Amino acid sequence: MNLASIPRHALPELLCRMPKAELHIHIEGSLEPELIFSLAERNRLQLPYPTIEALRAAYAFTDLQSFLDIYYAGASVLQTEEDFFDMAWAYLLRAKADNVVHAEIFFDPQTHTARGIPFVTIINGLDRAIQQARKELGISAALILCFLRHLTEDDAFTVLEEALPFRDKFIGIGLDSGEKGNPPEKFSKVFARCRELELRLVAHAGEEGTAEYIWHALDLLQAERIDHGVHCLDDPQLVTRLVQQQIPLTVCPLSNVKLCVFPTLAAHNIARLLACGIRATINSDDPAYFGGYLNQNYLETFVALPELGAAEAYRLARNSFEASFVDVEVKAGWISQLDAFFQQQHA
Numbered sequence: 587m588n589l590a591s592i593p594r595h596a597l598p599e600l601l602c603r604m605p606k607a608e609l610h611i612h613i614e615g616s617l618e619p620e621l622i623f624s625l626a627e628r629n630r631l632q633l634p635y636p637t638i639e640a641l642r643a644a645y646a647f648t649d650l651q652s653f654l655d656i657y658y659a660g661a662s663v664l665q666t667e668e669d670f671f672d673m674a675w676a677y678l679l680r681a682k683a684d685n686v687v688h689a690e691i692f693f694d695p696q697t698h699t700a701r702g703i704p705f706v707t708i709i710n711g712l713d714r715a716i717q718q719a720r721k722e723l724g725i726s727a728a729l730i731l732c733f734l735r736h737l738t739e740d741d742a743f744t745v746l747e748e749a750l751p752f753r754d755k756f757i758g759i760g761l762d763s764g765e766k767g768n769p770p771e772k773f774s775k776v777f778a779r780c781r782e783l784e785l786r787l788v789a790h791a792g793e794e795g796t797a798e799y800i801w802h803a804l805d806l807l808q809a810e811r812i813d814h815g816v817h818c819l820d821d822p823q824l825v826t827r828l829v830q831q832q833i834p835l836t837v838c839p840l841s842n843v844k845l846c847v848f849p850t851l852a853a854h855n856i857a858r859l860l861a862c863g864i865r866a867t868i869n870s871d872d873p874a875y876f877g878g879y880l881n882q883n884y885l886e887t888f889v890a891l892p893e894l895g896a897a898e899a900y901r902l903a904r905n906s907f908e909a910s911f912v913d914v915e916v917k918a919g920w921i922s923q924l925d926a927f928f929q930q931q932h933a
């Protein structure tokens with residue numbers, strides 16, 4: 587394919603229409619203010635914000651922690667299985683509109699079990715939305731259970747025990763929440779247990795944390811994929827390893843700017859990550875809070891970084907499939923769909 591012949595003005599439509607996977611989306615981070623208000627009303631809860639506009643105005647974060655404070659407040663409206671279903675269904679509809687064919691979705695059970703919501707309520711609501719999306723929207727999706735790293739490893743073991751009766755409803759384990767002061771090694775025992783259980787393993791590392799956190803996520807947790815990982819470029823030896831082993835990074839450009847990991851999108855290192863040969867992908871992280879779903883992340887990033895063209899669009903979409911946790915045959919099917927899509931563009 588001669589992707590260089592695709593003109594720059596064709597990029598926005600290409601980015602929106604190309605088939606792609608999303609591998610870094612926290613389902614609680616897809617809760618739009620409108621849905622937060624309607625769930626609060628349905629559950630007769632009082633929110634600390636008088637209006638939808640006031641809640642949206644509070645989304646002016648300065649760092650990861652200031653975001654997490656609002657994120658946990660928003661999640662508190664989720665009470666019933668129906669609420670979890672509604673949240674996941676709303677995301678899956680948005681994903682479909684962005685031509686996402688596969689999503690690996692994070693959920694944070696401890697945010698809810700700590701409020702007395704049973705694990706079964708959470709997982710059944712999310713799973714039902716995924717099953718319905720498969721049938722009605724033709725989207726494939728799977729769940730990854732994340733441990734909150736600001737809590738203890740014992741807490742992680744507790745939620746893992748609660749989750750095991752539902753082992754068929756999630757494919758893997760992740761690690762999220764405040765990175766600073768909560769290094770990967772804090773969770774090495776529980777990740778070892780998850781590995782014995784043959785769960786797929788990912789971890790947030792190198793977002794606010796240093797390149798050392800990425801080394802430790804790889805060596806001490808044996809994470810197969812690194813969420814964010816943008817600080818890897820500080821360490822040439824780490825870059826060599828990521829390239830040699832083709833360890834995927836799930837990069838979230840709009841999130842990184844909103845949380846001040848980079849001052850602007852133009853300063854983002856995604857183009858350099860790709861140029862080094864790192865298997866980087868683009869994702870939305872917490873789209874309701876960070877200013878956009880998946881296509882918006884692609885569109886704004888490509889506008890801000892003129893070195894990104896059709897070849898990089900193809901590479902990013904292909905990486906998203908290569909980095910997903912599905913069977914090789916399924917991956918190959920999506921990649922041929924992607925190839926056919928790009929062939930048509932300059933036919």
Ligand SMILES: [Zn+2]
Nearest residue numbers: 612762813871
């Ligand atoms: Zn994240």
